[in-house]
Amino acid sequence: MPQQTVTGRAPATAPGEQGWSGRLAAWWGIDSGWERVPADPARAYRNDLWLGVAFVVVSVVGTELARSIGYFEDEPAPPWVLYLLSAAGAAPLVWRRRYPLVVLSVVYAHFLVVGLTVPMVTMLAPLQVVYFVALFSAVAWARDRQAMVVVVGAALFVMFGWLAWQFAVGAGIDGIVEQMGLADERPGLVDPGVAVTAYNLLVNFAYFYGAVVAGQLMWHGARRREQLEDQAATIERQTAELQRQAVVTERLRIARELHDVVAHHVSVIGIQAAAARRMLAGDPAAAAAPLATIEGESREAVTQMRGLLGTLRGIEDGGRDAVRDGGVGGAGRAPEPGLADVTGLADTTGGLDVEVRVVAEPGAVDGVPGPVGLSLYRTAQEALSNVRKHSTARRASVVVRVDRRPARRDDPDAHRFPHGFAEVEVLDDGRPRPGSAGTGLGLVGVRERVATHGGLADVGPRATGGYRVRVRLPLPEDRP
Structure with missing residues (x-):
């Protein structure tokens, strides 16, 4: 089954107690106040329905296969009773995440009742898996953690008490040893009676402890994921x-x-x-x-x-x-730069060797509207500044293109440039300089200018090395 992401309805809080009791309470989440619920309840409960149906089918089929190999030859119960008891043990898993503690109580009550009447049914492998899943789900999905500790503790106490009762009242250790043919021999270092007792305790301890620990780890993982999501949302x-x-x-x-x-x-x-x-x-x-x-x-x-x-x-x-530069209160401010002023950027790059090329018909650059030219100029200025501050490049190239021809019809972006375009492209062959990461506000400004004019921007590393910043803006209709 796919694991559902989870959300909670209350923030997690650390236990107020100290010492081993506080750590124990924190481990069980008793004082956390957080409730684990599926992120998509409808989908989660639908998956549980299919899981329960699958376990019912597997349990019934397993019962028939076991009956066919003589597993129930000493049981007087008719086959339909065996099928019914197997299906009844697996069916509660349909509600394992909706009512996890109720499901645990019902499943383990089934184990006790059937174990006292038709014990061979409870020993079937599919039902052993059902008992494990019920205990795991109760620990992983119980919303009331205090109630979970009480119910799970009671279930484990009853299970181990039932195991001890089986040894004491049932066939006993000596009877089990005789059935195994080990009454008069000692194959290993440990006495067979002690070995049988220790082995059963070890298997059951690993079985129940594994289910509890796995469920609790799943619960802690879900809570940590939600805390990280809450922190990310808060930061945003x-x-x-x-x-x-x-x-x-x-x-x-x-x-x-x-x-x-x-x-x-x-x-x-x-x-x-x-x-x-x-x-x-x-x-x-x-x-x-x-x-x-x-x-x-x-x-x-x-x-x-x-x-x-x-x-x-x-x-x-x-x-x-x-x-x-003479802005507020300054009378000496120069006119805003335009596309024709991009060539002057080669003289203000502080040691960076810059080659500027203009690909346009004579007079086309001067005919670019002021707002478009200013945006392209600022783009080239920002790109060259980034190369100088954040790259190991020693050379950079700037290409200015102005094309008054309408875009080709097969161009997917033809609708953006019905009257031609003006473009500036800055290329370098360097690598990012370690420890020189900037704020990114400059490139944010570039993209904002592009969005204002309805143009296109291509900003990022080149496949052959270096970095590229290319901005293409649409030109208005050329009117006399």
Whole structure:
């Protein structure tokens, strides 16, 4: 039967007691408060149904085979009674995970009753397996661990008591030794009577102890799996919460900058525009001053807006490059780079030998829209930065491609590029440098840019060695 994964309905807690009693309680899970239930109860109970039916069939068939070889020749009971008793012993396994302690009690009561009336039935191998499975299931699936300890302890006490009673009241040790033909001889080092007693105790101890230990180990394994799943879910929730808090914090910061910087310029523009409108009617020459102020303030507002956008796009270092390059409050910020500026990255790689190739028709690179060109530029910049920081490569190549032709119809991604594409590909031949793992935020930013434009990204190691970062973005329709 396939093993079902499990979940619980209460967290596990460590026992409060110390010493051997505390360790014993922890082993049995008495104070854990955790209940083991199947992850998919319908499927688990359906499997138990088929398991019980299979044991019933095997038990009945085994009974007939044993009867056919003379196993029951001294039993006066008719065959149909033997079949019924065998089936009755195996049938309760249908509910082994739904009612594990009840099943154990019923199965072992069957063992005692049938063992006292038709003992040869209980000695059949299929029913011996049934008794083992019932004890194992009770330990592995009992929800009330205190009740499990009581029921299992009582069952073991009765079983070993029944075994002792069989030796004392039944044929006895001497009778068993005589039946084995060992009354007058001693084949081994141990007396035959002592050997028979010790052997039966050893077999029964291994039988019952194996079932109990296997069931308890299964229960502990299920609880550990759930604890690991709970920890993973907690980590995932905390990560999502931290990401949400980071986004909220960044939005609040940008809102403050918009209010303190950009709103100021817009307010000045509104005031100066009103003054210029009034002056134009009476003294047009005097309106030149407020109009000049409007011109300066508008340019400054545009510069500040670019700084804020640069802060938003600066994923690699958390937006600090926008402030450093003249973002918020800086009037000297250069225009945003485009696809044509990728060739300049070869001069800013800090010792890395970079070859840049452009595969495009003349003027095609300059015709790439600014947002697309900026995304591709940032992609190449991030990829080369990763090569320099995290790879042993000494050389890298950057290929810029611009193709205005529509994608071929047989291309599975033709719907993404109906008007052509612009692409940047960065290749290196190095290996990951030990101990230089980054945060991964740069590549996350690359994928976010690709998703924004509806493009494709191929990021990962190459089969021939090295690493590849290739990003292809769709171009808009080329209108005159």
